[in-house]
Amino acid sequence: MTLSVRPVASGADKTAFIELAYRINAGDPNWVPPLRSEVKGLLDPGTNPWFEHAEAQLFLAERDGRIVGRISAQVDQLVLQHMGAGTGQWGMLEAEDAEMAAALIAAAEDSLRAKGMTRALGPFSLSIWDEPGLLIKGHDHPPTVMMGHNSPAYEAWVEAAGYRGAKDLFTYDLDVSRPMPPLIQRIVASGERNPRIRIRTVDKKKFDAEAATILNILNDAWSDNWGFIPLTPAEIAYGGKKLKPLVWEELIRIAEVDGEPVAFMMTLPDVNEFIRDLDGRLFPFGWAKLLWRLRKPNTRTMRVPLMGVVRRMQATRLASQLAFMMIEYIRRDATANWGTQRGEIGWILEDNIGMKSIAEAIESHVNRVYRVYEKPL
Template sequence: MNAAPPLVRAVASAADRKSFVDLAYRLNAADPHWIPPLKSEVRALITPGKNPWFEHAEAAFFLAERDGRAVGRISAQVDRLVLETMGAGTGQWGMFEAQDQPTAQALIAHAEQWLRDKGMTRSLGPFSLSIWDEPGLLIKGFDHSPTLMMGHNSPDYEGWIEAAGYRGVKDLLTYELDITVAMPPIVQRIVASGDRNERIRIRKVDKSRFDEEAALILGILNDAWSTNWGFIPLTDAEIAYAAKKLKPLVYEDLIRVAELDGEPVAFMMTLPDMNELIKDLDGKLFPFGWAKLLWRLRKPQVRTMRVALMGVLKRLQSTRLASQLAFMMIEYTRRGALKRYSSSRSEIGWILDDNAGMRSIADAIESHINRIYRIYEKPL
């Protein structure tokens, strides 16, 4: 029997917000590869005044209910910076969870109408809430858990979204690498050549100068990624917010800065997979989760490292030097991950499907695509 269409209504109270957050935990409880995020982080993400994204964007949150019980959720959002960089009329949606296809159809239609009412003519999604949070719908890689800051969803969602008239516009790829295996010989020779080059220095970040180092890395990032599809520069407030959240995960030997003739020109940010450390907390820090997490973060022993960000100044991109610096940072970090953190694998990404330079580096180190996230679009 087909499920009846649900009632879709806006989140309007503290109880609604709790239901909006909690729903994902109930719908995904049977999926062994879904990682319960910390509820405090999800609540902060969707709360104006806590998440500085709301300083340049607005969002509406909707619940789908059937017989008084939540069966789905979605967000719809308009971001001033998205309008400036991706074109007038570009609205977005995300935070998508649905129990069945009629619920999915009702939620997407509701989000689209909200976007139309805001004057939007194009719908992109999912973004939960921005490209810097959890972008894209997982369409490949359901047989293993995601790393930190990457999403995981039911395989049913792909068909439901496409049935609502959406087509894929961009794929985001993650690559898996066995770091217990030495780099291919040609990469080893390139790294060794860089080691002999007195113009090149690959250094660790200095956590005692955290704010200065964060500003340096974000400066390189903004230059390196400025022409990438969907790139939205982080505001100063967002940089400060992200730095505060990431600081407990910063380990000096896992984040590298490449200097050429003393000038910082590239970086690579590798983070221990926080998801391994929180999987058993069921999204709760209290009463005992916070103590467990603090203890685990003292010297994390994790199977997986995630290379979350990498960038080379634009003027050096498409040069042999850019590849050499990337290989050197990867190799130096690989050694540290093996030695200090008991890691055996790394996940690199996400990488845009049309980023030929980064994909060639991933191929050269003999990593392989393990997850694909798709961003969809539809004219309104």
């Protein structure tokens, strides 16, 4: 049987690229079909402002005329600026077997070399702000919102292509139905007695201003982190528009010290619980189900995708206290108002000692590990 890999060259090819994931993962009970409209938007240069500073070449693998695999190869000018010249990326890998995976990865590497890249990092679908890393631990349960899921076989296939781990990303599972440990409760109570500290909810009526406040903290807090790529104003507006329906004021907190915003914690309902049975389709009836579920949400799981403290306060007792206070306030509201039982924190870089210490102090445990791989080209 003849195996070939070719670039996506038409609308029909792009549709085949998107649809392949639904066919390959159909038998995995823990794979959550993403909304097709979201995947199309991700890959559309006219919709996704990521393409203003980056380019992606999509590839399809065929065997005797049948689509059997896919991959993307991307070059991002902001990645070149912040992660090093010559750093290309690939992602969105789906393949039916090891031979197809090897051919697809080789095609992505050839594409990156042709653009002058000397190192490949992956997988990213399409950036570190979308779905970073290959799932290597935690295949036995579904991912939360904005996190990826892949076959356990992919780990060996990627490593067989000569890749080694560059960085692991952890997510932490927390039983939020239980009170915080006694020590954390005392730390929170102490913060509540401190007149300098204010932990407030965001005001959705001032969405743009609140988003700007959070972004300023994020850019400062994360600027030294491995893999940090600043979001452009267009990406911020695009992401804000998509996330606004999921912004529940009690679940996003800003910590102020002496009236200055210095930390934040963003929590999102696990939308995957709402869309899991829609097969990625909003029509003809999926949209009505989703709107109803968002109107009267009762979600078992919440995810904390972003949390940050300004750099000058990091590694201080006050920073930890603010983090514990925000976690506890959101935990109280999530359990009381939405029946939440479980929280997921992350991802967290493997060498982010401060955040790992906070996660461990509240008695959460690592439930999923995503690995970003690298290889010289």
